[in-house]
Amino acid sequence: MWKDFVALDDEQVRVVAKMDASQTADGKFDNSSLGDALLEIGAGKFKVLDSEVERFIAKAKQNHPDARLGIVIAEKADAQIVISLSDKDMTATMTVTGAFGGRNIAAPDIVRHLAEAHVKKGINKVALKKVLVASQSLAPGETFSHIVAQGTPAQNGNSARLVPLVEDVMKRILAPQDNEAHKIDMRDFGQTITVGENDPVMRREPATKGKMGFTVLGEPIKPKPGADASMKEGKGTYISPNDANLLLASQSGMPIIRQSTVDVETALCLNSVSVATGHVKFKGSVVVAGDVEPGMIIRATGSVTVGGFIESADVQAQGDIDVGKGIIGHTVSESEPKSCVVKSGGNIKANYAQFSELQATGDIHLAVHSMSNDLRCGGDLVVLDEKETQGTLSGGHAKVGGRVLCFNLGVEGDTATYVEAFAKYPNQKERIAKQKAIYKQAQEATMDAVRRELVVKKRDKSKRTQEDIDRVEHRKKVANARMEKARHAVELVTQDFEQLLLTKTVEARGQVFTHVTVMFADERVTTKRAHGPSVFHFNQYKILCAAKLADGAIGEDDDI
Numbered sequence: 001m002w003k004d005f006v007a008l009d010d011e012q013v014r015v016v017a018k019m020d021a022s023q024t025a026d027g028k029f030d031n032s033s034l035g036d037a038l039l040e041i042g043a044g045k046f047k048v049l050d051s052e053v054e055r056f057i058a059k060a061k062q063n064h065p066d067a068r069l070g071i072v073i074a075e076k077a078d079a080q081i082v083i084s085l086s087d088k089d090m091t092a093t094m095t096v097t098g099a100f101g102g103r104n105i106a107a108p109d110i111v112r113h114l115a116e117a118h119v120k121k122g123i124n125k126v127a128l129k130k131v132l133v134a135s136q137s138l139a140p141g142e143t144f145s146h147i148v149a150q151g152t153p154a155q156n157g158n159s160a161r162l163v164p165l166v167e168d169v170m171k172r173i174l175a176p177q178d179n180e181a182h183k184i185d186m187r188d189f190g191q192t193i194t195v196g197e198n199d200p201v202m203r204r205e206p207a208t209k210g211k212m213g214f215t216v217l218g219e220p221i222k223p224k225p226g227a228d229a230s231m232k233e234g235k236g237t238y239i240s241p242n243d244a245n246l247l248l249a250s251q252s253g254m255p256i257i258r259q260s261t262v263d264v265e266t267a268l269c270l271n272s273v274s275v276a277t278g279h280v281k282f283k284g285s286v287v288v289a290g291d292v293e294p295g296m297i298i299r300a301t302g303s304v305t306v307g308g309f310i311e312s313a314d315v316q317a318q319g320d321i322d323v324g325k326g327i328i329g330h331t332v333s334e335s336e337p338k339s340c341v342v343k344s345g346g347n348i349k350a351n352y353a354q355f356s357e358l359q360a361t362g363d364i365h366l367a368v369h370s371m372s373n374d375l376r377c378g379g380d381l382v383v384l385d386e387k388e389t390q391g392t393l394s395g396g397h398a399k400v401g402g403r404v405l406c407f408n409l410g411v412e413g414d415t416a417t418y419v420e421a422f423a424k425y426p427n428q429k430e431r432i433a434k435q436k437a438i439y440k441q442a443q444e445a446t447m448d449a450v451r452r453e454l455v456v457k458k459r460d461k462s463k464r465t466q467e468d469i470d471r472v473e474h475r476k477k478v479a480n481a482r483m484e485k486a487r488h489a490v491e492l493v494t495q496d497f498e499q500l501l502l503t504k505t506v507e508a509r510g511q512v513f514t515h516v517t518v519m520f521a522d523e524r525v526t527t528k529r530a531h532g533p534s535v536f537h538f539n540q541y542k543i544l545c546a547a548k549l550a551d552g553a554i555g556e557d558d559d560i
Contacts, residue, residue: 001029002037005060006073015043017056018070025060025067038074045140046074047100078102079135081109083117083148089215090151092119094131098138105135114148120218122150154213157226161205164262166255169193169287169305194267195249200240201262202247204231229260236264254285256303256319265302273298273313285319294339303346310350312339320346320362329355331372338374347379363402370406372396372415378424380405388509399423404506409534410513410527420519422504422538428497435490442483449476506536509548518543525560 005017015038019025031053038044052073059067077100084093094113096105110128127148134144195201210223231247233239240246247262249255254267266284273280274293280286285302294312298304303319311328315321321344329340332355340356342348347362354371358364363379370383372395381398383406384391394411397418398404410417453472456464506518512531517524520538525545533548545560 001025002031002034003040005056006034006037006041006043008041008043009072013076014072015041015046015074016070017053017060017067017073019060019063019067021068024063025057027061029057029061031057034073043074043076043101045076045099045101047077047140048074076101079105079109079138081105081113083113083119085117085119085216087151089217089219090153091147092117092122092149092216093145094128094148095143095145096131096135096138098135098140098142100140105132107132118218119149119216121214122152122216124148124150149216151215151221152213154221154223155211156224157208157210158205159226160207160229162229162231162260163203163205164255164257165200165202166195166257166262167193168257169254169267193254194252195255195264196252197249199249200246201237201249201255201264202231202257204229204245204247206245232261234258234261234263237262254287256285263302267302272308286317304344310340310342314341316341316343318345320344321348321360323348323350326351327353327356327358329357331355348377367391369394370396370398373398375399377401383407384509393417393419394513403504406508407510408513409506409508409511410516412513414515417513417516418519419506419516421506421536422500422520425504425521425538428493428500432490432493432497435486435493439483439486439490442479442486446476446479446483449479452476501538501540507534507548509533512545527560 002017004023005019006015007018008014009016034048034053035044038046038048049072052071056067056071056073058064059071079099079102080097082095082097084095085091086093092114094110110132114123124147127146131144131146131148134146138144207226207228209225212223213221215221231239231245233247236249236251236253237247238250240248249262249264251264253264256263256265266282267287268280268282268284269287270277270280270289272290272293273288273296274291275296277296279297279299281297281299283301286298286300286304288298288304288306288308291308292298292306292310292313292315296313298313298315298317300317300319302317304315304317304321306315306322307324309325309328310323312330321342323342327340327342327350329338332339338355338357342353342356343359345361347365348358348360349365351366352368352370353366353373354369355373357374358376360377360379362377363382364375364377365382367383367385368390369392371392374396375381375398378401380402381393381400381404382391383393388407391407392411393404393406393409394417395415397420399420400422401424402422404419404421409419449472453476456468456472508531510533512527512534514527514530517526518536520543523538523543525536525543531545531547535546535548537544537546543560
């Protein structure tokens with residue numbers, strides 16, 4: 001039936017469905033034979049307008065005048081190009097739709113559409129050729145998409161690096177050397193590391209600005225410049241007058257690598273400290289390849305590095321103390337001092353410690369265990385190895401300025417363990433109280449300035465001068481500024497304190513045993529049962545214990 005209704009228009013680009021006065025359509029009329037009818041008139045590849053086909057069918061069944069006027073139900077259409085942008089204009093994708101009996105795309109069409117879409121940068125000519133070739137074989141209405149342009153991301157700058165130009169003596173002394181027969185001599189730590197006057201010891205690689213990027217639209221993307229890092233002059237070192245990024249030794253000695261500099265210290269190197277050497281008191285750093293034997297004393301103004309053990313000795317240094325093996329004391333009664341004392345003005349690091357007294361201005365880090373020690377440190381106490389699979393803190397007392405981190409806390413049996421974290425809590429509270437007192441004084445000064453201003457304004461105009469008005473207004477302005485500054489200071493110290501409460505915790509990543517007493521300020525709790533991985537924290541009112549979940553999250557507070 002459709003072949004009686006359809007015909008091409010005069011321009012041969014549209015198919016018009018039309019009934020003449022003698023034609024009718026029965027109730028079974030549908031679009032089932034439309035395709036064959038279009039093929040017969042040479043419009044098999046034309047785009048069928050489905051909504052118009054349905055409209056014509058409905059009008060034809062109703063014998064409606066619109067069906068006799070004619071309805072366009074199909075039309076010839078050229079291949080279409082659509083360019084879409086994504087990833088914040090970093091990617092341009094070209095989608096080609098096959099022609100409906102019309103003209104396929106040509107190279108000028110692609111160039112024109114790119115220009116109309118304002119795509120200017122990152123155009124891939126190979127991809128454009130692929131789109132052009134693929135478009136020639138597309139069926140009517142079939143689509144082909146391909147990325148044809150990619151933006152260039154900005155290359156962020158590199159952060160400044162401080163590169164030591166000397167070997168780290170702290171690591172060298174703890175690593176015995178292989179000899180030619182590949183046998184390790186535990187007493188051979190290689191040649192002592194020294195530098196001479198004016199030798200380079202550290203170089204600063206400056207931060208870079210990065211490289212500008214572009215979107216496919218040609219919009220610039222600014223890079224993030226690298227973070228800067230300053231290199232400082234250290235003890236026995238100076239910055240080269242010819243190169244601000246080069247640190248040189250100002251004296252001969254042993255280089256000690258610090259965070260932002262290198263110290264060159266006079267170093268005393270010994271195989272061991274025993275009755276054969278006598279006590280050691282040295283202005284500089286002390287390096288002991290072997291052990292510090294019982295009863296011996298070391299005093300150093302620099303750092304102390306021990307390759308072996310410190311056993312029942314007294315070792316004190318103004319710098320760091322690094323021990324390759326362990327710190328060992330022997331059991332004494334509670335009223336007696338510990339037989340082994342190690343005190344550092346920096347950090348203490350060892351494999352383990354037992355029955356000893358350890359004090360550090362900075363951190364104390366023990367890899368395997370801390371057993372029945374008296375520990376004091378201004379920083380963190382860490383009893384955990386690098387793989388985080390062992391590290392037991394048991395027995396003794398620990399008073400820690402920062403956080404406590406270990407694998408196991410306590411031990412099976414009746415051995416009591418006492419741990420106090422965030423020992424600087426009272427100092428922080430005092431700091432807040434002082435700032436609040438300053439704020440209160442500033443408020444009172446502001447109120448006084450306001451009262452003076454009111455007194456002046458209440459005077460008769462003939463008895464007040466502009467100078468009086470300016471004076472009280474200036475006083476009030478200064479008082480307001482001081483009050484605002486004091487208020488901001490209170491906010492800062494309060495926020496800092498609240499953040500410290502969140503981070504200065506006692507954490508065990510393995511297990512917490514019974515008879516462990518955890519203290520914060522004047523509060524304390526003692527575990528009555530074993531716990532799994534746990535975090536003890538303080539909310540200023542009570543100590544809470546929360547389970548540490550497998551994914552690192554903190555669970556709900558649990559009974560202790």
